[in-house]
Amino acid sequence: xxxxxxxxxxxxxxxxxxxxxxxxxxxxxxxxxxxxxxxxxxxxxxxxxxxxxxxxxxxxxxxxxxxxxxxxxxxxxxxxxxxxxxxxxxxxxxxxxxxxxxxxxxxxxxxxxxxxxxxxxxxxxxxxxxxxxxxxxxxxxxxxxxxxxxxxxxxxxxxxxxxxxxxxxxxxxxxxxxxxxxxxxxxxxxxxxxxxxxxxxxxxxxxxxxxxxxxxxxxxxxxxxxxxxxxxxxxxxxxxxxxxxxxxxxxxxxxxxxxxxxxxxxxxxxxxxxxxxxxxxxxxxxxxxxxxxxxxxxxxxxxxxxxxxxxxxxxxxxxxxxxxxxxxxxxxxxxxxxxxxxxxxxxxxxxxxxxxxxxxxxxxxxxxxxxxxxxxxxxxxxxxxxxxxxxxxxxxxxxxxxxxxxxxxxxxxxxxxxxxxxxxxxxxxxxxxxxxxxxxxxxxxxxxxxxxxxxxxxxxxxxxxxxxxxxxxxxxxxxxxxxxxxxxxxxxxxxxxxxxxxxxxxxxxxxxxxxxxxxxxxxxxxxxxxxxxxxxxxxxxxxxxxxxxxxxxxxxxxxxxxxxxxxxxxxxxxxxxxxxxxxxxxxxxxxxxxxxxxxxx
Numbered sequence: 275x276x277x278x279x280x281x282x283x284x285x286x287x288x289x290x291x292x293x294x295x296x297x298x299x300x301x302x303x304x305x306x307x308x309x310x311x312x313x314x315x316x317x318x319x320x321x322x323x324x325x326x327x328x329x330x331x332x333x334x335x336x337x338x339x340x341x342x343x344x345x346x347x348x349x350x351x352x353x354x355x356x357x358x359x360x361x362x363x364x365x366x367x368x369x370x371x372x373x374x375x376x377x378x379x380x381x382x383x384x385x386x387x388x389x390x391x392x393x394x395x396x397x398x399x400x401x402x403x404x405x406x407x408x409x410x411x412x413x414x415x416x417x418x419x420x421x422x423x424x425x426x427x428x429x430x431x432x433x434x435x436x437x438x439x440x441x442x443x444x445x446x447x448x449x450x451x452x453x454x455x456x457x458x459x460x461x462x463x464x465x466x467x468x469x470x471x472x473x474x475x476x477x478x479x480x481x482x483x484x485x486x487x488x489x490x491x492x493x494x495x496x497x498x499x500x501x502x503x504x505x506x507x508x509x510x511x512x513x514x515x516x517x518x519x520x521x522x523x524x525x526x527x528x529x530x531x532x533x534x535x536x537x538x539x540x541x542x543x544x545x546x547x548x549x550x551x552x553x554x555x556x557x558x559x560x561x562x563x564x565x566x567x568x569x570x571x572x573x574x575x576x577x578x579x580x581x582x583x584x585x586x587x588x589x590x591x592x593x594x595x596x597x598x599x600x601x602x603x604x605x606x607x608x609x610x611x612x613x614x615x616x617x618x619x620x621x622x623x624x625x626x627x628x629x630x631x632x633x634x635x636x637x638x639x640x641x642x643x644x645x646x647x648x649x650x651x652x653x654x655x656x657x658x659x660x661x662x663x664x665x666x667x668x669x670x671x672x673x674x675x676x677x678x679x680x681x682x683x684x685x686x687x688x689x690x691x692x693x694x695x696x697x698x699x700x701x702x703x704x705x706x707x708x709x710x711x712x713x714x715x716x717x718x719x720x721x722x723x724x725x726x727x728x729x730x731x732x733x734x735x736x737x738x739x740x741x742x743x744x745x746x747x748x749x750x751x752x753x754x755x756x757x758x759x760x761x762x763x764x765x766x767x768x769x770x771x772x773x774x775x776x777x778x779x780x781x782x783x784x785x786x787x788x789x790x791x792x793x794x795x796x797x798x799x800x801x802x803x804x805x806x807x808x809x810x811x812x813x814x815x816x817x818x819x820x821x822x823x824x825x826x827x828x829x830x831x832x833x834x835x836x837x838x839x840x841x842x843x844x845x846x847x848x849x850x851x852x853x854x855x856x857x858x859x860x861x862x863x864x865x866x867x868x869x870x871x872x873x874x875x
Contacts, residue, residue, distance in 0.1 A: 305567040312563035315556040322553060326373030335364040337371040337523040346539045359528070359542050360535045369549060371523040376506045376553065379440045383505030384498055386444025387451050392494065394448070395455025396482050400463050402656060406456070413449040421446045422508070426517055434518045436509055443508055447501060454497055458490040467708075470698040473651055474712035474763065475685025478677070484711070485700055492568030499561035503554040510550055525550040598626040598666075599803045600650065600771055605663035607645050607654065607827075616659060620645050621827040623663070627771065632797060632804040634814035634835075636850070637824035643807045646824075647773050649673075650805075651690055652680040667771070686716040689769035693776030695756035699748035706744030709763045716767040731762040736792055754785035761792060768800050775807045790816050811854055815839065823847045 306312040325332070334353055340362040344351065347358035356365040398409035424446070425439055432438035462468065463486060471481050506525075512518055513526030520527065525546045532543025605623040608616035620642040627633045635643050648654045650665055652672065665672040667688065672680070684690075692698045700708055706728060713724040725744075732740035735758040743751060743759065751759070757777065764772060774793065778786040794817055797804050806817055814821055814835065821838040823831040823846065831844040842848045 302567055306563060309563050309566065311559055312567070315560040315563065318552065318556045319560065322373060322549070323377055325370060326377055329367075329370040329374060333364075333367040333370050335367045337363070337368050338521055339363060339367075346535065346542075348539070349541055356545050357539065357541060359531050360539075361531075365528070365542060365545055368523045368528055369545060372525045372528060372546065373549075375436065375522060375524045376509065376550075379436060379509040380502040380505045382437055382440040383444040383447060383508075384501045386441055387447035387501060388494070388498060390445060390448035391451025392455050392487075395452045396459055396486065398452070399456040399459025400478075400482060400486065409452070409456070413452045416446060417449045419446060422511070425508075425512060426515075429517055436512070436518050436522055436524070439512065439518065440505060440509060443505060447504070450501075451494065451497060454493050455490055458493060459486055462486050462489045465700075466692060466694060466697040467700040469653055470690075470692060470760075471700075471708075471712070472653060473684050473690040474715065475681055475683075475767075476711060476715045477681065480711070480715070484703075488702055492564075496561055496565045496568065499557055499564055503557035503561075506550070506557075507554055597628050599629045599631075599668060600627045600805070601664075601666045602626070602646065602650070603664045603666075605646060605649060605665060606661045607642070607649060608659050608661050609657050610659070616661065618661065619827050620649070623824070623827070623829055625822050625829060625832070627803045627805055629770070629803055630797075630801045631820065632806065632818045634806045634808060634818035634821045635824060636808060636811065636814055636821060638809055638850075641824045642827040643809075643824055644775055647690075647775055647805065647807050650773065651684060651688060652677070685712055685769075686767045687769055688771045688773065689764035689767065691757075691760055691764050691772065691774040691777050693779045695753055695760050696748060698760060699756060701748050703747075704744070705746050705748060705751065705759055709744075709759065709766070712763050713766045727766060728762065731766055732759065735759075735762045735796075736788065737762075754782075754789070757785075757789055758792065761789070761796070765796055765800060765802070769802060771803045771805065772797070773805045773807070776809075777806070778808075778810070778813060786813075793817060811839075811851065823850070 306316070334355075341358070342362050344354060344358040344362040344364075346360060347354050347362075349355065349357040351357060354364050354366070356369070359365055359368070394409050394413065398406045421443065425443060428442060429439070432442070465485075468481060468485050471485055510524060510526035510529070513522070513524040514530045515526075516530065528546035529543060529550070532539075532546065535542050602623055602625050605620055606618055607620035608618045611617050623642070623646055625633065625635070625646075635646065637643050645654070645658070649658075649660060650667075650672065652675065654660070660673055663673070667683065672683075699705065706725065709728045709731075710721060710724045713719065713727055714721065717724070717727075719727070729740045729744060732743055737743050737755060737758055743755060748756060761777075777793065778789050790813060793804070796802070797817075804817070806813060808814060818835050820832065820834050822829050823838070823844065825846045831838065831842065831847045833843075838847060839851070842851055
């Protein structure tokens with residue numbers, strides 16, 4: 275966290291941001307309690323549905339119990355507080371039973387829609403194009419069905435049972451939930467903390483349930499509130515049309531009866547209409563309050579999501595050296611252009627890393643360094659296509675492995691340190707919970723053991739107060755501390771290969787030096803092989819045994835650190851080294867403005 279002592283305006287902004295963060299973490303129920311609309315509508319719904327639950331205790335008559343002497347009895351008749359209908363049935367008792375019918379309809383219809391829509395939305399949004407295309411086709415087909423007409427046509431199949439009808443209606447409502455969830459998942463799955471969880475070896479189900487579903491739940495809850503009103507209205511509409519069993523009390527059946535008797539006893543139509551309108555209006559207003567409470571709580575996507583496609587590779591893959599832990603041979607990665615052609619960004623990369631060795635992969639931005647690292651981890655974006663080459667780790671070919679086959683390697687055998695520490699920690703969870711989750715997934719230990727291991731690692735990584743950091747949210751720690759947290763998580767399983775992607779880019783100079791010292795010490799202690807992806811030759815000089823220089827998707831020079839620094843061979847390497855400023859370097863050309871003025875004179 276950066277603090278300005280010279281500009282009060284900066285401090286004011288920091289205070290405002292802290293207040294905003296605190297407000298965003300206010301529990302949902304507290305936000306709703308501060309909203310009069312939410313309190314009133316929720317209170318009305320609670321009272322109404324509580325009366326429905328208490329129907330066996332407070333109903334004076336059965337829902338279909340009729341008395342000929344009470345036909346069209348007016349309100350206030352003894353034993354019939356709201357009067358009786360055209361068949362002599364107690365309107366008050368039928369209203370209570372109709373509340374239960376509405377509640378069951380809402381639970382069945384909304385429940386089925388949520389289960390089907392959320393499950394399909396998570397699958398269609400998180401996995402690849404083929405899965406998404408399949409789910410899209412299925413739910414587009416469902417949306418073509420005329421819902422109300424289909425429910426009427428299927429009445430012989432359901433036997434007039436409103437519960438079966440609501441189950442079918444729930445399936446018809448599912449496409450709306452599916453589209454909401456799918457669109458949200460497409461954005462959330464691109465978050466760096468989701469990639470970090472995958473690289474840590476966390477399973478797909480846990481990622482979907484913990485990191486994805488918790489973020490998309492807000493819009494789902496809002497949609498469910500509106501959907502409850504829809505299911506109640508549809509069930510009442512079908513009953514009003516006389517579709518279904520006439521013995522089931524419902525608002526629709528009561529309104530239909532009141533219509534038939536409108537000129538004889540107008541109040542019979544009034545009671546069910548008022549109660550149905552009150553329920554649906556309260557649900558709509560409650561949905562609006564939920565929307566306001568959740569507004570602005572969703573994180574923004576920052577990069578493309580994970581996935582990996584492999585083209586047909588016919589080239590012969592040469593064997594790696596016997597002592598190589600990781601061997602990359604002829605790796606080629608391409609992305610489709612708007613015309614459909616593939617454009618290669620990595621072009622035949624060859625490199626090896628021995629056990630316990632530190633290799634620096636150096637090059638300017640866009641040279642393909644991170645793409646090579648992501649291919650090794652198996653987390654290339656969905657659009658990427660591996661068009662050739664081989665990646666062998668401990669004698670095992672990694673290209674072509676499924677996500678499930680890569681999962682035991684990620685986080686346990688191959689660990690990863692990202693270049694943006696704050697973006698790779700889920701803002702919804704405490705730091706310790708995220709580290710414990712990764713350790714338990716990688717090492718299969720108990721929660722208690724994982725916590726003890728994490729606390730010890732945090733202390734080893736130079737964090738003065740491990741317990742406090744463990745219980746902090748990501749926004750409560752500094753960038754340097756966040757990087758130490760991620761390093762602790764990466765080395766928790768004592769990996770054989772650590773891939774560090776620009777591990778010091780977002781840090782100031784003093785913190786960079788501390789992080790480099792920490793990486794050097796951990797590498798020596800754990801005897802890890804380390805692949806450092808960087809454009810900073812200072813990092814390379816401090817840490818690396820060997821250097822591979824990369825330009826426009828190709829390795830142009832490799833050698834020991836002493837060879838590359840002392841006697842660079844490739845012109846591009848010489849250019850990079852020549853761009854480093856030191857105490858003996860200074861500019862001899864005049865500033866641009868001064869040169870322009872001199873030219874005009």
